[in-house]
Amino acid sequence: MLEVCEMEQYVIKGGAPLRGEVTIGGAKNAALAILAAAVMTDDTVVIDNLPDVRDVNVMIGAMEDIGASIERVDRHTVRINGSKIERLSVDYEYIKKIRASYYLLGALLGKYKSAEVALPGGCAIGSRPIDLHIKGFKALGADVDTGYGLISARADELIGNHIYLDKVSVGATINILMTATMAKGKTVIENAAKEPHVVDVANFLNSMGANIRGAGTDVIRVEGVERLHGTEYSVIPDQIEAGTFMCAAAVTHGDILVKNVVPKHLEATTAKLVEAGCKVVEYDDAVRVIAEDMQLHHTAVTTLPYPGFPTDMQPQMAVVLAVAEGTSTVTESIWDNRFKYVDELARMGAQVKIESNIAIITGVDHYTGARVSAPDLRAGAALVIAGLAAHDGITVVDDIYYIQRGYEDFEVKLRGLGGNIELVDNEHDLQKFILKVS
Numbered sequence: 001m002l003e004v005c006e007m008e009q010y011v012i013k014g015g016a017p018l019r020g021e022v023t024i025g026g027a028k029n030a031a032l033a034i035l036a037a038a039v040m041t042d043d044t045v046v047i048d049n050l051p052d053v054r055d056v057n058v059m060i061g062a063m064e065d066i067g068a069s070i071e072r073v074d075r076h077t078v079r080i081n082g083s084k085i086e087r088l089s090v091d092y093e094y095i096k097k098i099r100a101s102y103y104l105l106g107a108l109l110g111k112y113k114s115a116e117v118a119l120p121g122g123c124a125i126g127s128r129p130i131d132l133h134i135k136g137f138k139a140l141g142a143d144v145d146t147g148y149g150l151i152s153a154r155a156d157e158l159i160g161n162h163i164y165l166d167k168v169s170v171g172a173t174i175n176i177l178m179t180a181t182m183a184k185g186k187t188v189i190e191n192a193a194k195e196p197h198v199v200d201v202a203n204f205l206n207s208m209g210a211n212i213r214g215a216g217t218d219v220i221r222v223e224g225v226e227r228l229h230g231t232e233y234s235v236i237p238d239q240i241e242a243g244t245f246m247c248a249a250a251v252t253h254g255d256i257l258v259k260n261v262v263p264k265h266l267e268a269t270t271a272k273l274v275e276a277g278c279k280v281v282e283y284d285d286a287v288r289v290i291a292e293d294m295q296l297h298h299t300a301v302t303t304l305p306y307p308g309f310p311t312d313m314q315p316q317m318a319v320v321l322a323v324a325e326g327t328s329t330v331t332e333s334i335w336d337n338r339f340k341y342v343d344e345l346a347r348m349g350a351q352v353k354i355e356s357n358i359a360i361i362t363g364v365d366h367y368t369g370a371r372v373s374a375p376d377l378r379a380g381a382a383l384v385i386a387g388l389a390a391h392d393g394i395t396v397v398d399d400i401y402y403i404q405r406g407y408e409d410f411e412v413k414l415r416g417l418g419g420n421i422e423l424v425d426n427e428h429d430l431q432k433f434i435l436k437v438s
């Protein structure tokens with residue numbers, strides 16, 4: 001399941017509006033942290049609504065590697081027992097595949113007062129420092145060493161403290177939160193990240209007996225506990241998967257009911273799609289995006305921490321704006337290298353100029369199919385929806401293992417909406433598809 005097939009490609013014949021209903025799975029970025037936190041108790045934990053995506057499966061592999069027992073109950077449910085963890089060290093093999101395996105550092109440090117993970121490097125979207133994680137662990141009383149490609153943290157005793165995060169960081173907030181849960185006394189995390197997945201991790205820890213208040217606000221307060229107990233927990237819906245389908249409705253001038261979501265988590269994406277000329281209807285646990293026969297308009301988007309516009313939706317939104325009337329701007333304020341897809345999009349006819357961290361997009365009438373490659377997860381998904389909107393030609397997307405890191409059955413869900421897309425792994429099937437559609 002973890003093997004990467006570099007031959008796999010998506011082949012797409014675009015032009016048809018996407019219509020119908022799609023059901024969103026569990027949030028990848030919540031699931032990764034919740035899985036790690038599950039080893040903090042010796043009791044059994046059941047986690048449900050896990051997305052069956054590569055990153056989640058790598059995380060499960062990393063946990064099994066240190067001795068956690070993990071039983072797959074069904075495709076989206078696992079039963080985890082962390083009572084027999086025998087190694088407090090997470091291999092580079094895992095960290096190089098998913099940075100988020102560093103959540104095991106916060107979890108193991110909290111539970112065993114000692115942990116070590118390979119030091120994560122940069123990645124496709126830019127340099128990715130972990131200084132704030134380290135600052136937090138130190139503030140809780142740990143000695144933290146980095147060297148020899150490792151980050152190790154050790155404490156005789158963890159003691160609650162007041163921690164101010166210089167920059168809003170999802171990862172640092174969650175990592176510190178996990179460790180603080182089992183530190184002595186009170187921890188206050190100021191300038192904490194407010195993302196829905198931060199709240200989900202706090203809710204999960206609370207369901208194991210932690211005492212965390214204020215998650216979802218700037219200030220999180222943790223009263224440390226000595227032990228955590230078992231729980232059954234269901235991961236929140238993935239707001240980025242949902243947003244991606246919302247943008248797919250917009251760019252193909254379709255009409256999609258996106259089900260199993262928390263509309264509140266999607267507000268920034270909804271607001272920008274409305275500004276761009278779409279109609280968005282919110283229900284209790286669904287949103288419908290209608291763009292049929294509607295002219296798309298230019299707008300300005302800036303990525304910011306939640307509740308701002310998510311950086312993980314930046315490429316998908318840019319794909320919508322590149323075929324909207326007028327000149328739009330997309331400002332990326334979180335990552336320093338998240339515009340790599342722009343050159344690929346240009347091959348499909350988009351007109352985009354990058355000036356430092358701003359993409360200046362001059363809307364064109366339509367995309368044309370082209371052979372492109374996915375530079376990273378979200379940009380890859382964005383190129384796929386551009387392909388589905390292309391009026392003529394065939395789009396072939398290479399390097400789709402990036403997309404499979406975070407989207408479950410992406411092509412199956414898109415086909416369910418009328419998208420003409422297939423996953424192929426050899427030249428023969430690629431040619432067969434092209435012959436069939438032309």
Ligand code: EPZ
Nearest residue numbers: 029100128129130131132133167168169170171172312334
């Ligand atoms: C999480 O990454 C997500 N990943 C990312 O999603 C997402 O883009 C990002 O949050 C922002 O929303 C996971 O949840 C697994 P950060 P994370 O720490 O936690 C700086 C996807 O597509 N920073 O909130 O690593 C950092 O450089 C992925 O699913 C420090 O300076 O992001 C960045 O500018 C891609 N020092 C900003 O903070 C630190 O110690 C926000 O990063 C940590 C971060």
